[in-house]
Amino acid sequence: MEDYHVAKFVQIQEHELGLFAIYDGHLGDGVPAYLQKHLFSNILNEEEFWVDLNRSISKAYERTDQAILSHDSDLGRGGSTAVTAILINGQRLWVANVGDSRAVLSRGGQAIQMSTDHEPNTERGSIEHRGGFVSNMPGDVPRVNGQLAVSRAFGDRNLKSHLRSDPDIQDTIIDNNVVSNQEAVDIARKIKDPLKAAKQLTAEAVRRDSKDDISCVVVRFRR
Structure with a gap:
């Protein structure tokens, strides 16, 4: 078993960051163990982290891979895939991956793939x-030079000239900007004054980052 993972929340200044990752190692656990310890810290230490997170993730992935290659005598000749997710203040999700570990987002019960499978055939x-x-040997999966079943990875010095380690990156807003019917009723019925109830519903829509025009009418029926 050569898999390592990260799942934690950290506080940086006034921001809450959720950090989640899976590192799937091959030919030893030296590289995934190194990623578990260093990859997120490298990302967070990028000067442009709060300005251009996409660029910061890409640079940190590249810098981490170079560090792994320079320490391969200690880490071993193997490598690792990686899928990382950074959740900022519970509202913005950034997912990056190298290899075939997969991140899937559930939005309203619908599965959305947030990562790209880096398979040899697709990047031939x-x-x-x-x-x-x-190679495409019968009964086996496609492999780079007949060895590795992914087209991007950290480490793997003996194949590095044929592999990439730059990540695919996706981001999305994590919100509940649609107030469900029941939520609207629950909010409105707590407030006797219908005008105040309408204002509360409007404020709730704004709080949930609604980008549409917002109008609301609350009608209270007499018994």
Whole structure:
């Protein structure tokens, strides 16, 4: 078992960050253990973290891979995939991945894939351009140079000239900007004055980052 993970919340200044990751190692646990310890700290230490998180993640992934390669005598000759998720203040989610570990978001019960599977067949052009090849042996999955079943990974010095380690990155807003019918009733019935109830419902829609025009009428029926 060469998998490592991260699942924690940290407080940075006035921001709450949720940090979640899976690191799937191969040929030893040296690289995934290194990622568990260093990748998020490298991302958070990027100067542009609060300005350009996309660029910060990309730079940190690259810098981490270079550090792994420079320490491969200690970490071993293996490598690791990675899928990382950063949740900022419970509202903005950033997901990055290298390899085939997958992140899936449930939005209203609908599954949304937030990562990209980096499989040798789908990136055959890049591998061949770098001087490698993709094997397709019967009964086996496609592999880079007949060895690795992913086209991007951290580490793997013996295949690095044919592999990529730059991540695919996706981000999305995590919110409940639609007030359900029951929530609207629950809010309105707590306030006797219908005008105040309408204002409360409008304020709730704004709080949930509604980007649409917001109008609300509350009618209270007499018994």
